[in-house]
Amino acid sequence: MAETQSPPERRVTPVDPSRRTEIDKQRVPMSARPYRLLALVKQDAVVRVQKEPDDTVMTWPHLLAIEFLSAAVLSVFLLLMGLFVNAPLEDLANGNVTPEVAKAPWYFLGLQEMLAYFHPVVAGVMVPTFLLVGAALIPYVDRGDVLAHKPSERKTAVVLFSLFAILGLLVTFIGIFFRGAGYAITLPWVTGLHFSL
Amino acid sequence: MSFLERVDQGIRRSVVFRSLFRQPYPNDERSRAYAVMNNVFLHIHPVRVRQHAVKFAYTFCLGGLSFFLFLVLTVTGVYLMFFYVPSATQAYTDILQIQSSVAFGLLTRNIHRWAAHLMVFFVFLHMMRVFYHGAYKPPREFNWVVGVVLLFLTIMLSFTGYLLPWDQIAYWAITIGTNMAGYAPLFNTPSKFILLGGLEVGQNTLLRFYVLHIVVFPLVAAIFMAVHFWRIRKDGGISGPL
Numbered sequence: 190m191a192e193t194q195s196p197p198e199r200r201v202t203p204v205d206p207s208r209r210t211e212i213d214k215q216r217v218p219m220s221a222r223p224y225r226l227l228a229l230v231k232q233d234a235v236v237r238v239q240k241e242p243d244d245t246v247m248t249w250p251h252l253l254a255i256e257f258l259s260a261a262v263l264s265v266f267l268l269l270m271g272l273f274v275n276a277p278l279e280d281l282a283n284g285n286v287t288p289e290v291a292k293a294p295w296y297f298l299g300l301q302e303m304l305a306y307f308h309p310v311v312a313g314v315m316v317p318t319f320l321l322v323g324a325a326l327i328p329y330v331d332r333g334d335v336l337a338h339k340p341s342e343r344k345t346a347v348v349l350f351s352l353f354a355i356l357g358l359l360v361t362f363i364g365i366f367f368r369g370a371g372y373a374i375t376l377p378w379v380t381g382l383h384f385s386l
Numbered sequence: 387m388s389f390l391e392r393v394d395q396g397i398r399r400s401v402v403f404r405s406l407f408r409q410p411y412p413n414d415e416r417s418r419a420y421a422v423m424n425n426v427f428l429h430i431h432p433v434r435v436r437q438h439a440v441k442f443a444y445t446f447c448l449g450g451l452s453f454f455l456f457l458v459l460t461v462t463g464v465y466l467m468f469f470y471v472p473s474a475t476q477a478y479t480d481i482l483q484i485q486s487s488v489a490f491g492l493l494t495r496n497i498h499r500w501a502a503h504l505m506v507f508f509v510f511l512h513m514m515r516v517f518y519h520g521a522y523k524p525p526r527e528f529n530w531v532v533g534v535v536l537l538f539l540t541i542m543l544s545f546t547g548y549l550l551p552w553d554q555i556a557y558w559a560i561t562i563g564t565n566m567a568g569y570a571p572l573f574n575t576p577s578k579f580i581l582l583g584g585l586e587v588g589q590n591t592l593l594r595f596y597v598l599h600i601v602v603f604p605l606v607a608a609i610f611m612a613v614h615f616w617r618i619r620k621d622g623g624i625s626g627p628l
């Protein structure tokens with residue numbers, strides 16, 4: 190009598206019966222794999238009330254392709270920048286040799302520009318604190334319609350935010366291009382650019 | 387079957403390959419769902435996403451690219467760390483060495499520098515995009531707050547790294563930058579003293595900025611990014627459509 194050879198089955202060895210606890214007895218037996226995806230089911234109610242149009246697409250390939258492509262383009266850009274534009278490096282740091290003009294990194298130049306108009310406590314402490322805390326509070330301050338997402342439906346918020354953005358851009362721009370030796374106002378096409386990244 | 391196809395088949399059928407990728411190349415909905423679910427890196431995504439969220443012109447991939455830049459900066463930064471000592475007497479010569487005699491040293495330093503500036507810029511742009519979409523509105527209020535913290539951390543990462551080459555640009559930019567913040571009283575000491583570890587930028591400052599730059603801020607930023615991404619899912623995916 191030939192023994193029928195069934196293919197080896199992946200099984201989870203059951204808990205030793207002598208050591209089964211109450212919880213083990215209630216456990217639903219699991220297959221070798223702890224979970225299985227049987228099918229993709231659209232979330233429908235048992236009684237179909239109103240069918241919403243399905244506006245979703247598969248992450249693979251639709252989202253992943255775009256993520257991959259944009260990362261690839263950025264990589265090529267970084268590689269080209271790295272190959273053809275050298276990061277700045279000047280002389281060894283020396284606290285006794287003051288440069289023509291000392292500028293903060295570009296994202297702080299707006300604040301440095303404010304320093305030219307206001308007391309350091311205002312420009313260096315109050316303005317940045319106000320900006321950060323204020324930005325964090327936006328969702329709690331904007332009490333407008335929760336469903337209004339289009340800029341045209343929330344003009345006040347958009348105008349206020351844009352005003353701050355333009356103001357920030359403006360002071361940064363002045364700091365980068367129109368400040369020369371001694372942080373005095375200059376024209377970049379006359380005295381050259383005093384700025385490094 | 388061409389030679390290449392036979393090699394391809396051979397690889398795909400091998401025990402090693404099938405132990406690595408349990409499913410064959412995903413070609414239908416079911417296997418594509420598996421591919422996303424079963425991969426530790428991809429499962430940050432849901433299996434399906436809403437159509438408008440996939441359009442490039444909705445997010446411009448700005449958040450994703452900010453994260454990608456963070457990864458690039460981590461890899462290039464670790465490589466630079468092998469050749470850099472945060473010492474006021476050695477740091478500058480180390481940078482010169484990296485540029486002249488370390489393999490791909492100049493390229494790595496350049497990419498690290500440009501990626502850092504670009505990340506700050508992209509995070510700003512990402513914030514603008516989120517604002518103009520009204521994507522900070524409920525239920526995403528708190529993720530916006532997490533985002534503001536990320537913006538702060540990104541700027542601080544860039545700022546602390548700015549000092550490390552220990553050249554004139556670095557020295558005077560950090561002098562100006564810390565002068566501005568120096569007026570905020572912290573623990574009854576001028577915060578400038580805490581930042582600099584002295585009265586002016588020196589060895590203590592370099593070591594402080596170095597530790598903050600390579601350990602503290604990256605770690606904290608990674609944690610906040612994890613929360614940020616987790617919450618995007620929990621808040622119902624990308625906002626919109628407009």
Ligand code: HEM
Pocket residue numbers: 445447448449450451452453509512513516519521522526529530531532533534536537540611614618623624625626
């Ligand atoms: C290191 C910095 C940051 C990273 C890596 C990051 C990453 C991301 C990613 C990948 C997304 C998915 C959608 C997209 O790409 O636009 C996203 C969405 C979001 N981010 Fe950020 N982000 C950062 C900073 C910020 C900042 C500064 C803010 C705001 C102050 C912010 C607020 C948000 C909000 C509210 C969403 C949900 C948007 C929506 O549902 O449309 N994030 N972030």
